[in-house]
Amino acid sequence: MSNIKVENLTKKFEAATAVDGISFSVGPGEVFGFLGPNGAGKSTTINILCTLLSATSGRAEVAGFDCASSPDEVRQAIGIIFQDPTLDNGLTAYENLLFHAYLYDLDRVTARRRIAEVLALVDLTARKDDLVRKFSGGMKRRLEIARGLLHYPKVLFMDEPTLGLDPQSRNMIWEFIRTLKADTGITIFMTTHYLEEAESCDRVAIIDLGKVIAIGSPAELKAGLRGDTIRLVAKDNDALAAEVRERFGMDAKVSEGAVTLTVERGEEFLPALIKTIRAEITSVNLTKPSLNDVFLALTGKSIRDEEADPNNVMRAMARSSKKRGH
Amino acid sequence: MTTLRHNAKAVYVITFREFKKFVRERSRLLGTMARPILWLFVVGGGLSRMVQPEGGVSYLQFIFPGMIGMTILFASIFSAISIVWDREFGFLKEILVAPISRFSVVFGKAVAGTCISLVQVLIMVVFIPVLGIHITLAQFFLLIFSAGMLAFSLTSFGILVASRMSSYEGFNIIMNFIVMPMFFLSGAMYPVGKLPPVLKELTHFNPLTYGVDALKNVLLSGAAGTSMGPEYPLVFDLSIIAAFMAVAVVLANWSFRKAG
Numbered sequence: 001m002s003n004i005k006v007e008n009l010t011k012k013f014e015a016a017t018a019v020d021g022i023s024f025s026v027g028p029g030e031v032f033g034f035l036g037p038n039g040a041g042k043s044t045t046i047n048i049l050c051t052l053l054s055a056t057s058g059r060a061e062v063a064g065f066d067c068a069s070s071p072d073e074v075r076q077a078i079g080i081i082f083q084d085p086t087l088d089n090g091l092t093a094y095e096n097l098l099f100h101a102y103l104y105d106l107d108r109v110t111a112r113r114r115i116a117e118v119l120a121l122v123d124l125t126a127r128k129d130d131l132v133r134k135f136s137g138g139m140k141r142r143l144e145i146a147r148g149l150l151h152y153p154k155v156l157f158m159d160e161p162t163l164g165l166d167p168q169s170r171n172m173i174w175e176f177i178r179t180l181k182a183d184t185g186i187t188i189f190m191t192t193h194y195l196e197e198a199e200s201c202d203r204v205a206i207i208d209l210g211k212v213i214a215i216g217s218p219a220e221l222k223a224g225l226r227g228d229t230i231r232l233v234a235k236d237n238d239a240l241a242a243e244v245r246e247r248f249g250m251d252a253k254v255s256e257g258a259v260t261l262t263v264e265r266g267e268e269f270l271p272a273l274i275k276t277i278r279a280e281i282t283s284v285n286l287t288k289p290s291l292n293d294v295f296l297a298l299t300g301k302s303i304r305d306e307e308a309d310p311n312n313v314m315r316a317m318a319r320s321s322k323k324r325g326h
Numbered sequence: 327m328t329t330l331r332h333n334a335k336a337v338y339v340i341t342f343r344e345f346k347k348f349v350r351e352r353s354r355l356l357g358t359m360a361r362p363i364l365w366l367f368v369v370g371g372g373l374s375r376m377v378q379p380e381g382g383v384s385y386l387q388f389i390f391p392g393m394i395g396m397t398i399l400f401a402s403i404f405s406a407i408s409i410v411w412d413r414e415f416g417f418l419k420e421i422l423v424a425p426i427s428r429f430s431v432v433f434g435k436a437v438a439g440t441c442i443s444l445v446q447v448l449i450m451v452v453f454i455p456v457l458g459i460h461i462t463l464a465q466f467f468l469l470i471f472s473a474g475m476l477a478f479s480l481t482s483f484g485i486l487v488a489s490r491m492s493s494y495e496g497f498n499i500i501m502n503f504i505v506m507p508m509f510f511l512s513g514a515m516y517p518v519g520k521l522p523p524v525l526k527e528l529t530h531f532n533p534l535t536y537g538v539d540a541l542k543n544v545l546l547s548g549a550a551g552t553s554m555g556p557e558y559p560l561v562f563d564l565s566i567i568a569a570f571m572a573v574a575v576v577l578a579n580w581s582f583r584k585a586g
Contacts, residue, residue, distance in 0.1 A: 050423055072328050075425035086416035090347045102339035103424035105332040147420075 003028050003155050003187040004049065009058035011044050018044040020210035021058065026189060026203075028154075031181055033201030034191040035291060037303050041210040042191035043083065046159050049189070050080050063154045076104065079148030083159040085140050089133040093124055093143050096132060097150060104151035118146035122176065138169030145176060149186075156180075158190040162197065174200060193303055195291045206295055213298045222289040228266030229293045230273075232259045233283040240279040247276060255300055258283075262297065328425055336426040340434030341441060344405060348442050358401055358446055362393040366453070369515075381549030387457050388554045391541035392514025394450050395534055398443045398477045403505055405439030406484025409582075410491050428583045432485055436575070439481030440474055447473045459545055469544045472564065476537035479571035483533075485578040489585040512538045517553040536566040 004026040011019040019041040026032040034042050047053040048060055051071035060067040063077035087096050094115065101111035119125045122142035132140065141161065148156055161177075162170040174197070180186055190201070198204050199218050206214040206221070214221055234240035241252040241259045252261045263269045266286045274281065287293065295303050348355065366389065374385035412418040421431055447470070454461060461469070487500060511525060512534035518526060529535045540563035542556040549555030556563075 052419070052423060072425045072427075075423055078423075080423055082416065082419055084416050086420045088343065088347075088417045089415065090350065091343065095343070095346065099339055099343055100420070100424075102335050103421070103426060105328075105335060105425070 002026060003030075003063055004032070004189060005059075005061040006045075006049075007059045009045070009048065009060055010056045011041075011048060011053065012056045017210055019048070019055075022207070022210070022212045024205050024212060024215055026155075026187055028187055029181065029185040031177065031188045031190070031200070031202045033198045033204040034189070034207060035193065035195070035198040035204050035295070035303070036191075036207035037193060037301075040207045042193075042207060043159055044210075045207075046080075046157055046189070046191055049074075050078060050157055051075055076151070077154045079151065079153035079156045081141070081144045081148050081156070081158045081161050083163060085144065087132045087140055087143060087147075090131065092129050092131055093119070093135070094128040096143065097147055100147045100150050106151060114150055114152075118149050121149070121179075122146040136169075138165050138172070141165060141169065141173060142176075145173065149180070152184075153186065155187045155189060158188065160191055160193070162192075162194065195303065198291050204291065206291070206298065208295070208299050214294060218291060221291060221294045225262055225289045225293055225297055227262045227264040227289070229287050229289060229296075230261050230263060230266050230270060231283075231285040231287070232261075232281055233257065234259065234279045234281050236279060240277070240281070243277055243279055244273070248273070253300060256302065260296070262293075328427060333426055333430040336424070336430045337434040337437055340421070340431065341438040344408070344435075344438035344442060348445075354404075358397070358404070359449060361400065362397045362450065365396065366390065366393045380554040381546075381552030383546055383549040383552070383554040387459055387546065388517075388549075389515060390453065390457055390459065391545050392512065392538050394447055394473065394541050395476070395512060395514050395538040396509055397446045397450055398473055398537070399480055399505060399509060399534060401443040401446050402439045402477050402480035403484040403487075403500070405442050406435060406481045406488050407491075407497065407500070409435065409485060409488040410494055410497070413492075414494060429579055432482075432575075432579050432582050435485055436478055436481045436578070439484065440477040443477035443481070444470065444474055447477075454545070461545065465544050465547075468560075469541065472537070472540040472544060472560075472567075475564065475567050475571060476534075476540070479533065479567055479574050480537075482571065482574035482578045486574060486581050489578065489582040508532055508534045511535070513542075513557070514538050518557055519553050533567065533570040536563040536570075539563045540567065 002025040006025065007023050009019055009022050010017065022041075022045065034045065036042055044053065048055050049062055049067060051067050051074050054068060062074045065073040065077065067074050088099070091099065097115045097118065098111060101115065106114065116125070119128055122145055124139065124143060124146065127135070127139070132143065135143065145161070162173055165173070177188060181188065190197075192198055201218065203215065203217050204221060205212050214224070216224075232240060237254050237257065237259050241254045244250055244252040244259065244261060250261050250263070252259050270284065270286055274284070292303055295301075366386070370386045370389045377385040379385070409418065412421070451466070451469075487504065491500075511529045511532050513529060514534075518529050518535065521529065536558070539556050539558055540560055543560040543563060546555050
């Protein structure tokens with residue numbers, strides 16, 4: 001029994017293939033992370049699962065219903081927290097929740113009881129009659145989470161739930177997620193490009209260029225690396241890489257102005273390497289594996305690089321100007 | 327499938343939301359009320375000195391149905407255009423992922439626009455005795471009925487336009503190329519019969535012409551036959567509005583479904 005089942009899902013837009021034949025399933029009560037750089041196909045996948053987009057081919061099933069043929073059943077069974085805010089700033093927190101309750105067919109008594117319940121959960125009871133316009137980014141996100149839970153969904157989708165939030169709000173939201181999981185056994189599907197967040201998930205699918213390239217618990221994924229990452233910078237990186245390959249028979253990759261290699265027990269290997277190598281090394285860095293290394297090992301690039309992407313800067317600007325403007 | 331009761335609830339809450347916001351935004355309420363009053367008493371008051379009364383109807387009385395038509399036009403189009411705001415600020419997504427039919431969303435918006443228009447029409451009704459117009463209770467209900475039909479069709483028309491707009495920048499285009507021409511070519515300000523032939527021809531294609539004419543039928547029935555009175559019989563006006571309403575509702579639904 002799985003709460004989300006995706007088989008060979010593909011979404012093509014006019015110019016590009018955003019999602020390219022992905023398959024995975026998520027069990028009940030799991031916190032499942034979709035990790036990848038921006039533009040990897042995360043939001044497209046979430047939009048298909050939420051019935052906002054139709055797939056070009058393949059199947060997607062949520063809470064036992066087919067996303068293409070039973071969209072209303074899927075919608076009733078899911079809660080969604082979108083990347084960008086979707087609250088009505090001209091209504092109060094309470095009114096936003098009431099609106100949601102009616103859209104999801106809760107009766108008056110149930111609606112009132114659950115609104116009080118979710119407001120308490122996200123610690124906004126005292127602010128319930130304030131216009132959302134006056135809320136901070138973190139409060140808005142908490143209210144959106146409260147709203148997403150109002151109709152007791154089986155699956156909660158969160159698209160970059162902590163994007164643009166300060167560390168304090170981010171921690172608070174993660175606390176909610178853990179409490180929720182413990183208290184309700186709800187399935188949570190979240191996309192993120194924050195590695196620390198992915199580390200907190202039960203299982204993670206790493207997605208790049210529309211394809212799932214690895215899937216498993218963070219521990220499993222890191223174990224797959226079989227070792228630590230050594231990052232070396234030399235005057236001539238290509239010569240250093242060639243030398244490492246020749247002397248140690250290791251797969252040394254040159255990327256981003258550094259040579260990276262993976263070894264077991266790096267702290268023991270490193271002195272030996274430095275003693276024997278002739279190339280002039282200017283910088284050495286040893287790290288125990290993180291999910292970024294998994295991504296790096298699989299794609300040859302780092303997830304973090306994407307954050308400086310000009311498109312993202314534009315997006316971030318658009319987001320903040322929207323906040324100001326409203 | 328979602329039930330009819332569930333969708334009716336959605337229509338109710340969409341209307342409720344628009345109403346809440348309408349009442350809350352005092353400036354919008356004041357603005358929408360100030361416009362027709364300004365036209366009526368400043369423009370109408372000025373021009374009534376130059377225009378001879380006909381059939382016992384002064385110019386001030388003559389433009390009153392037109393001002394009600396204007397109130398309905400602006401209120402309906404503004405209400406429909408809020409879809410563009412909702413899209414811009416993300417709230418539309420909250421509605422689109424809800425387990426309700428797209429038709430309920432469009433219908434809810436149309437009902438909301440109609441209700442908001444009618445509230446403003448009811449406020450305008452206060453001027454009926456002030457202007458020395460006498461109507462019976464039956465005529466009052468006929469007035470509300472005609473206004474409601476006109477509002478519903480214009481809001482649907484507005485939704486059709488709004489669902490094609492991706493940003494609020496198109497708003498000025500709509501104001502200048504749809505709303506203002508509709509208003510000026512509707513017989514609200516001057517009798518259609520006295521317009522130059524080319525403009526007169528254009529008024530025939532303007533649904534607001536029949537809306538304003540229906541209101542004239544109710545409010546200025548005494549002047550029938552003169553150029554200050556209605557052009558067409560009330561039944562004819564209402565039939566045209568009904569036909570326009572049917573087309574607008576169907577197209578608005580189709581367009582909204584396609585857009586999102």
